[in-house]
Amino acid sequence: MQTQISHDPRLAVEIAGIRFNNPVMGASGTFGYGLEFAELIDLNRLGGFSTKGLSARPLSGNAPPRIVETHGGMLNAIGLQNVGARAFVDNKLPLLRRFDTVVIANVFGYSDEDYVEALRILNDGEGIAAYELNISCPNVKEGGSVIGNSPVAAARLTEKAKLASSRPLIVKLSPNVTDVALVARAIAEAGADSLSLINTIVGTSIDINTRRPRLSYGTGGLSGPAIRPIAVRMVQEVASAVDLPLIGIGGIASASDALEFIIAGATAIQIGTANYYDPTITIKVIDGISDYCDQHQVENITELSGSLERLRG
Amino acid sequence: MLVLSFERHIEVRAGQFAMLRAAGSFEPLLRRALAVYRQMDPSRLSFLYQVLGRGTESLARCASGSKIEALLPLGNSWPVDNSTSAASRAGIAQTDRAIVVVGGIGSASLLMLCEQLARQQCEAHVLFGARNVATAGGCGLEDFRALRLPLEITTDDGSLGEQGFVTKPLERLLSTPDFSQAVVYACGPWVMMNRVADIAARSSVSCLVSLEAPMGCGFGVCVGCVVAVRTSGPAGYESYKRVCIDGPIFSAENIDWNVNPNSCS
Numbered sequence: 031m032q033t034q035i036s037h038d039p040r041l042a043v044e045i046a047g048i049r050f051n052n053p054v055m056g057a058s059g060t061f062g063y064g065l066e067f068a069e070l071i072d073l074n075r076l077g078g079f080s081t082k083g084l085s086a087r088p089l090s091g092n093a094p095p096r097i098v099e100t101h102g103g104m105l106n107a108i109g110l111q112n113v114g115a116r117a118f119v120d121n122k123l124p125l126l127r128r129f130d131t132v133v134i135a136n137v138f139g140y141s142d143e144d145y146v147e148a149l150r151i152l153n154d155g156e157g158i159a160a161y162e163l164n165i166s167c168p169n170v171k172e173g174g175s176v177i178g179n180s181p182v183a184a185a186r187l188t189e190k191a192k193l194a195s196s197r198p199l200i201v202k203l204s205p206n207v208t209d210v211a212l213v214a215r216a217i218a219e220a221g222a223d224s225l226s227l228i229n230t231i232v233g234t235s236i237d238i239n240t241r242r243p244r245l246s247y248g249t250g251g252l253s254g255p256a257i258r259p260i261a262v263r264m265v266q267e268v269a270s271a272v273d274l275p276l277i278g279i280g281g282i283a284s285a286s287d288a289l290e291f292i293i294a295g296a297t298a299i300q301i302g303t304a305n306y307y308d309p310t311i312t313i314k315v316i317d318g319i320s321d322y323c324d325q326h327q328v329e330n331i332t333e334l335s336g337s338l339e340r341l342r343g
Numbered sequence: 344m345l346v347l348s349f350e351r352h353i354e355v356r357a358g359q360f361a362m363l364r365a366a367g368s369f370e371p372l373l374r375r376a377l378a379v380y381r382q383m384d385p386s387r388l389s390f391l392y393q394v395l396g397r398g399t400e401s402l403a404r405c406a407s408g409s410k411i412e413a414l415l416p417l418g419n420s421w422p423v424d425n426s427t428s429a430a431s432r433a434g435i436a437q438t439d440r441a442i443v444v445v446g447g448i449g450s451a452s453l454l455m456l457c458e459q460l461a462r463q464q465c466e467a468h469v470l471f472g473a474r475n476v477a478t479a480g481g482c483g484l485e486d487f488r489a490l491r492l493p494l495e496i497t498t499d500d501g502s503l504g505e506q507g508f509v510t511k512p513l514e515r516l517l518s519t520p521d522f523s524q525a526v527v528y529a530c531g532p533w534v535m536m537n538r539v540a541d542i543a544a545r546s547s548v549s550c551l552v553s554l555e556a557p558m559g560c561g562f563g564v565c566v567g568c569v570v571a572v573r574t575s576g577p578a579g580y581e582s583y584k585r586v587c588i589d590g591p592i593f594s595a596e597n598i599d600w601n602v603n604p605n606s607c608s
Binding site for chain 1: 362364369370371372373374397398412414556557558559560562563564565566567568569570571582583602603604605606607
């Protein structure tokens with residue numbers, strides 16, 4: 031399909047050889063398979079998006095209740111309900127090819143072998159630009175953050191995934207660690223092409239009347255504006271520790287939020303929870319970044335990446 | 344009651360809902376799912392709701408004339424339109440007899456259905472259950488009365504109509520031969536709908552329910568608002584359905600009533 035979009039050339043970025051028309055993407059788990067947004071926004075305007083986590087086989091996810099709202103955010107324990115990598119390749123991907131946007135397949139497994147199997151299935155799919163390895167989901171008992179919280183396990187999986195993958199590999203980091211830079215370095219040395227961060231932060235909420243957790247899984251991942259300062263700090267730490275392009279994620283709900291991540295060291299950003307209460311938020315953020323470039327005479331957004339002024343002290 | 348005026352015509356089917364939030368507010372974060380109560384004219388809709396938490400509180404605080412962020416119409420609708428055989432598509436036997444079971448603020452999803460049944464001159468019987476006379480009024484009893492369909496009222500404390508749960512007149516009605524082929528439509532608290540589903544199943548009549556679950560987005564992407572559905576095989580991908588786009592209206596027999604999506608058991 032011919033698209034008539036004129037992108038702001040100042041916003042183009044590149045990650046692992048992939049060109050994005052702008053640095054704004056939909057974050058995995060909040061953007062479905064992209065198609066759900068096709069009636070709400072013009073997908074061609076997006077830099078890209080990351081799919082709901084795909085596993086080698088379909089997953090049914092956790093029992094409800096799966097979400098609970100908190101101040102400035104929400105907890106979720108979806109448990110990676112998804113159609114499976116094969117159904118994505120066969121049924122969703124053909125419909126996505128008519129859009130001119132970068133499709134990143136987010137990949138999940140319970141074991142290293144599961145991840146590799148999902149990657150092999152996805153390698154068949156035409157129209158996927160890169161993989162985002164989800165080693166940081168806090169809502170499953172195996173895989174996910176069990177791997178992402180250990181530098182050794184994370185590096186081992188990254189190596190195997192890199193071998194199995196026909197496409198650039200982005201690894202999504204867990205914030206539920208003492209030293210995020212340590213894990214980031216291990217994953218970078220194992221061959222990742224890019225890192226995205228942060229995934230959700232483990233939390234819980236209790237119903238004081240029943241004295242039970244509000245989520246059936248017991249705990250969930252906290253997302254939304256409440257986590258943004260933590261995410262920006264972690265991007266800054268990882269930017270100082272590794273020489274890889276970073277994708278900043280965590281509570282972004284405006285252009286200024288996005289710019290904080292970019293100044294802290296991210297090349298691009300993903301928007302998650304804000305899509306729920308404003309499905310057009312990605313477009314507003316893209317336009318807002320263009321406005322910022324006008325006001326601050328920014329010729330290319332890449333100038334801003336990692337431009338944080340250090341305080342003397 | 345919230346009345347929204349839109350810049351353009353909005354076509355809503357009975358049982359559909361909207362995601363609403365006061366414009367420009369930051370807290371609470373998520374929009375709230377409210378059933379469309381009534382289509383007042385092509386560009387005006389009303390919503391009947393109870394103030395239960397931060398979201399409905401913030402909507403209730405909105406001054407007249409203020410702006411609301413809205414996404415609608417969402418979800419499926421009550422299958423009553425015989426002409427398009429929506430009922431048969433939903434696996435529901437077509438019938439000219441209906442029983443509408445209203446449980447408290449579940450009324451919000453049912454008024455448009457009753458309007459439609461009244462228009463189609465379907466023999467519809469309304470059973471209206473509420474905690475007491477005051478909540479019955481707050482749940483729109485007068486609007487249901489105005490439709491002049493046969494109506495029975497129950498209240499928990501007996502302050503209006505028959506004392507007890509709304510399932511009492513339902514059992515009575517279903518024991519009469521007139522209603523042996525009826526379709527039961529219900530919306531209300533989970534426990535009530537569970538009971539209604541049991542009673543309908545025992546009487547071998549079709550039963551449709553409109554469900555509620557905590558919603559993140561309302562359009563299918565967050566996969567937060569799921570209900571457990573009965574599956575014949577081992578638990579698989581189809582074990583959970585999203586209330587927002589697979590529902591909110593489901594055939595009661597497909598629901599696993601042991602798993603309440605609104606609280607941990």
